[in-house]
Amino acid sequence: MGQDKKISAAVIHRLPRYYRYLGDLLEKGITRISSKELSNRMNITASQIRQDLNNFGGFGQQGYGYNAAYLHDEIGKILGLDRSYHMIVIGSGNLGQALINYANFEKRGFFIRAAFDINPKLVGMSVRGIPIYDLDEMENYVKTHAVDIAILTLPRSQAPDVVKTLCDCGVKGFWNFSHMDLDVPEGVCVENVHLTDSLMTLLYKVNDASHNL
Amino acid sequence: MGQDKKISAAVIHRLPRYYRYLGDLLEKGITRISSKELSNRMNITASQIRQDLNNFGGFGQQGYGYNAAYLHDEIGKILGLDRSYHMIVIGSGNLGQALINYANFEKRGFFIRAAFDINPKLVGMSVRGIPIYDLDEMENYVKTHAVDIAILTLPRSQAPDVVKTLCDCGVKGFWNFSHMDLDVPEGVCVENVHLTDSLMTLLYKVNDASHNL
DNA sequence: TAGATTGTTAATCGATTAACAATC
DNA sequence: TAGATTGTTAATCGATTAACAATC
Numbered sequence: 001m002g003q004d005k006k007i008s009a010a011v012i013h014r015l016p017r018y019y020r021y022l023g024d025l026l027e028k029g030i031t032r033i034s035s036k037e038l039s040n041r042m043n044i045t046a047s048q049i050r051q052d053l054n055n056f057g058g059f060g061q062q063g064y065g066y067n068a069a070y071l072h073d074e075i076g077k078i079l080g081l082d083r084s085y086h087m088i089v090i091g092s093g094n095l096g097q098a099l100i101n102y103a104n105f106e107k108r109g110f111f112i113r114a115a116f117d118i119n120p121k122l123v124g125m126s127v128r129g130i131p132i133y134d135l136d137e138m139e140n141y142v143k144t145h146a147v148d149i150a151i152l153t154l155p156r157s158q159a160p161d162v163v164k165t166l167c168d169c170g171v172k173g174f175w176n177f178s179h180m181d182l183d184v185p186e187g188v189c190v191e192n193v194h195l196t197d198s199l200m201t202l203l204y205k206v207n208d209a210s211h212n213l
Numbered sequence: 214m215g216q217d218k219k220i221s222a223a224v225i226h227r228l229p230r231y232y233r234y235l236g237d238l239l240e241k242g243i244t245r246i247s248s249k250e251l252s253n254r255m256n257i258t259a260s261q262i263r264q265d266l267n268n269f270g271g272f273g274q275q276g277y278g279y280n281a282a283y284l285h286d287e288i289g290k291i292l293g294l295d296r297s298y299h300m301i302v303i304g305s306g307n308l309g310q311a312l313i314n315y316a317n318f319e320k321r322g323f324f325i326r327a328a329f330d331i332n333p334k335l336v337g338m339s340v341r342g343i344p345i346y347d348l349d350e351m352e353n354y355v356k357t358h359a360v361d362i363a364i365l366t367l368p369r370s371q372a373p374d375v376v377k378t379l380c381d382c383g384v385k386g387f388w389n390f391s392h393m394d395l396d397v398p399e400g401v402c403v404e405n406v407h408l409t410d411s412l413m414t415l416l417y418k419v420n421d422a423s424h425n426l
Numbered sequence: 427t428a429g430a431t432t433g434t435t436a437a438t439c440g441a442t443t444a445a446c447a448a449t450c
Numbered sequence: 451t452a453g454a455t456t457g458t459t460a461a462t463c464g465a466t467t468a469a470c471a472a473t474c
């Protein structure tokens with residue numbers, strides 16, 4: 001990416017949010033934005049915005065601010081949105097199918113190419129044109145097709161075996177919706193979406209707020 | 214919750230993970246665990262575990278460690294899992310229905326009581342026994358039923374109006390899957406699940422890892 | 427030029443880690 | 451009692467915020 005020093009997780013997690021806000025600005029026809037103005041909209045400090053961006057380069061201009069379209073585009077490149085990705089869904093139940101049906105992914109260049117399941121009722125079906133194959137065929141599929149990312153929407157008990165197989169086949173990215181932390185080799189990346197954990201966090205906040213009335 | 218000093222977001226986000234690991238230990242029949250042993254399993258430091266827990270009280274015993282069942286139970290109480298919650302789903306498309314179908318929520322005491330949508334094809338249907346009502350009926354429903362949490366799985370354009378109405382009716386918790394940051398009054402809590410942001414974060418990591426080969 | 431706002435260095439704040447006395 | 455491990459204080463580390471010189 002050009003930058004050398006290690007970027008902290010906190011910064012990386014803010015990048016998609018910057019990207020989203022800049023996209024919104026463009027839709028509203030706003031072409032120019034200062035860190036001050038963006039900080040007001042995003043509820044963070046202008047200093048943090050400038051620090052974050054300067055991890056990757058100087059995208060602004062003194063006295064002017066940032067060109068929204070240019071900055072949007074540059075953050076897109078930093079995130080890797082300037083190319084497309086092949087994805088597969090492992091576990092084609094409700095959540096897996098919901099993700100397959102989410103058409104917006106394609107606009108961003110995320111293409112779900114195949115889905116897998118062990119349930120004979122699902123195998124052979126297709127969802128929005130995406131075929132659901134038997135899980136037994138997964139290994140062969142991954143060996144014969146380029147797969148950038150595996151989306152794990154399967155029960156946790158099955159996750160470790162599947163992950164092992166996919167790692168052995170060279171899959172480097174896992175978007176993990178199974179309620180389990182994965183053990184992967186060096187160089188393999190995991191992003192967890194632990195829905196139950198997320199909901200519990202909300203409960204804590206709601207209860208805490210009601211106690212502090 | 215008894216504790217007085219403010220608990221940081223970092224700690225709160227780790228609580229469900231502790232809860233999950235302790236539940237796993239119990240399933241394996243492990244009754245006793247030291248912070249050292251737990252730190253090995255969770256890949257964090259023992260020091261952090263002890264610091265985190267001591268925000269809420271002293272749950273362990275010198276020379277012994279922690280009783281897994283007791284600690285699990287106590288963290289459950291801290292999270293508010295000792296009571297049940299009424300939830301509604303706003304936006305009953307693929308993702309909304311997938312969440313309704315996720316039966317595990319009920320085991321934890323999270324009950325989805327009703328769903329809403331504007332799509333006439335969905336209104337009148339029911340999913341796993343949960344009725345889908347017209348969005349117009351939402352306000353009346355919330356005024357006549359106890360609703361702890363609203364799950365927002367609707368397009369972002371519709372989110373602000375719905376949130377305004379629900380806040381006015383006294384809903385205090387939002388589990389937000391719409392691709393937008395919500396503006397809510399003091400005392401109302403939001404937990405965001407920004408799926409696209411999450412996927413972009415994964416892309417960054419995957420690309421970064423491949424550059425550093 | 428004068429005004430605005432960046433990029434960047436320095437100061438502050440908070441979170442994590444280390445250390446150890448207390449104690450089971 | 452001796453050994454183990456907590457609860458808690460102190461040290462370190464990193465992230466956020468503030469400040470300001472550079473410059474468009």
